[in-house]
Amino acid sequence: MNMECGRETTVQCREEISLSQIAQSGQCFRWTEVKREDGQYWWRIPAFRRVVYMRQEDKEMGRLHVSCSRDEFEHVWAPYLDWDTDYRAIRAGIPENDVWLREAAEKGAGIRILRQDPWEMMITFILSQRKNIPAIRLCVDKLCRAAGDLLGEFDGEEVYAFPTPAQVLSLRCHKIGAGSCSADDAGPCTFAQKGIGSCSLGYRMPYVHAAAVFAAGGDDGGFSDAFRELASLSDEDLLTALMQIKGIGIKVASCIALFGYHRLNTFPVDVWMKRALAEHYPKDFSIDAFSPYAGVLQQYMFCAQRAEGAGRR
DNA sequence: ACCCAGGGCCACT
DNA sequence: AGTGGCCATGGG
Numbered sequence: 373m374n375m376e377c378g379r380e381t382t383v384q385c386r387e388e389i390s391l392s393q394i395a396q397s398g399q400c401f402r403w404t405e406v407k408r409e410d411g412q413y414w415w416r417i418p419a420f421r422r423v424v425y426m427r428q429e430d431k432e433m434g435r436l437h438v439s440c441s442r443d444e445f446e447h448v449w450a451p452y453l454d455w456d457t458d459y460r461a462i463r464a465g466i467p468e469n470d471v472w473l474r475e476a477a478e479k480g481a482g483i484r485i486l487r488q489d490p491w492e493m494m495i496t497f498i499l500s501q502r503k504n505i506p507a508i509r510l511c512v513d514k515l516c517r518a519a520g521d522l523l524g525e526f527d528g529e530e531v532y533a534f535p536t537p538a539q540v541l542s543l544r545c546h547k548i549g550a551g552s553c554s555a556d557d558a559g560p561c562t563f564a565q566k567g568i569g570s571c572s573l574g575y576r577m578p579y580v581h582a583a584a585v586f587a588a589g590g591d592d593g594g595f596s597d598a599f600r601e602l603a604s605l606s607d608e609d610l611l612t613a614l615m616q617i618k619g620i621g622i623k624v625a626s627c628i629a630l631f632g633y634h635r636l637n638t639f640p641v642d643v644w645m646k647r648a649l650a651e652h653y654p655k656d657f658s659i660d661a662f663s664p665y666a667g668v669l670q671q672y673m674f675c676a677q678r679a680e681g682a683g684r685r
Numbered sequence: 686a687c688c689c690a691g692g693g694c695c696a697c698t
Numbered sequence: 699a700g701t702g703g704c705c706a707t708g709g710g
Contacts (some may be wrong), residue, residue: 398691399691497691500690500691500692501690501691501692501693502689502690502691502692502693502705502706502707503690503691503692503707503708503709504689504690504691504708504709504710505690505691505709506690506708506709506710507690507707507708507709508690508691510708510709511707511708570706570707572706572707572708573706573707574705574706574707574708575693575704575705575706575707576692576693576705576706577706579693618693618694619692619693619694620693621692621693621694622692622693623691623692623693624691624692624693627691640691641691642690642691642692643689643690643691643692644691645691674691678691
């Protein structure tokens with residue numbers, strides 16, 4: 373019996389699933405790989421105001437060891453991992469003649485589209501713009517430490533929940549408001565007080581503020597009606613509604629829809645996707661060919677293109 | 686020092 | 699309706 377872990381459960385997926393591939397797929401920015409007291413490397417995953425550990429052996433593409441009860445896994449983490457979606461069937465639908473994509477999909481067969489918190493995805497991808505992935509991780513971590521609730525101490529470090537809209541607004545940094553602010557503004561600045569500058573938000577600070585204003589609502593620090601209604605919109609209407617928020621353009625809106633609302637046919641086009649399309653597809657190619665799971669295929673493409681790029685640079 | 690990053694806004698045509 | 703400069707910050 374492992375006293376530290378409390379419990380450990382082994383679960384078996386019916387198809388491939390790879391924690392390391394998911395961690396590298398650019399959709400989650402808070403996973404941390406840690407060596408625990410049992411000598412094993414685990415992914416420490418904070419989400420939904422909880423923390424769970426997961427690991428798997430090298431050749432166990434479908435088996436997971438998790439640090440929670442079977443009941444919690446089934447109700448919280450299996451949905452998070454999109455446990456029941458048939459990704460093999462999705463890969464089987466890739467056009468026969470698209471050899472590059474078929475190869476990319478086989479290499480990335482363990483990727484899942486996580487069902488993450490929509491609000492967290494909204495803020496995360498707003499601040500992702502013009503940042504590389506390590507910088508996004510750093511920025512999200514700073515924001516959680518500055519504004520989120522302490523969940524506890526894990527592996528010798530404090531882990532914080534992702535802040536609520538009200539908590540983001542409560543930062544009251546003089547730079548976060550929409551209006552300009554002179555350097556001698558003596559107003560409160562929680563960011564500075566905590567010694568973390570401005571959470572590295574940079575010019576995205578008013579965008580984060582605008583999203584928090586949109587999402588904040590209710591007297592209980594919950595979400596606004598406008599925010600809650602997003603979930604019921606069609607894919608197209610969801611993108612349009614998201615883009616009404618200053619700082620959310622088509623790419624960020626697509627990421628929010630794909631990773632926060634599990635709209636598997638939305639196809640975020642970033643610099644990597646532009647390279648992939650330029651290098652592997654004809655100029656007049658239409659991504660309609662990727663329907664109805666364009667978003668899943670996009671993740672295979674994203675990982676494959678980044679792997680190619682890493683070799684050249 | 687240099688270039689780049691899971692872009693978007695705004696002022697120009 | 700398209701296009702280019704600009705934005706602030708950290709990694710490689």
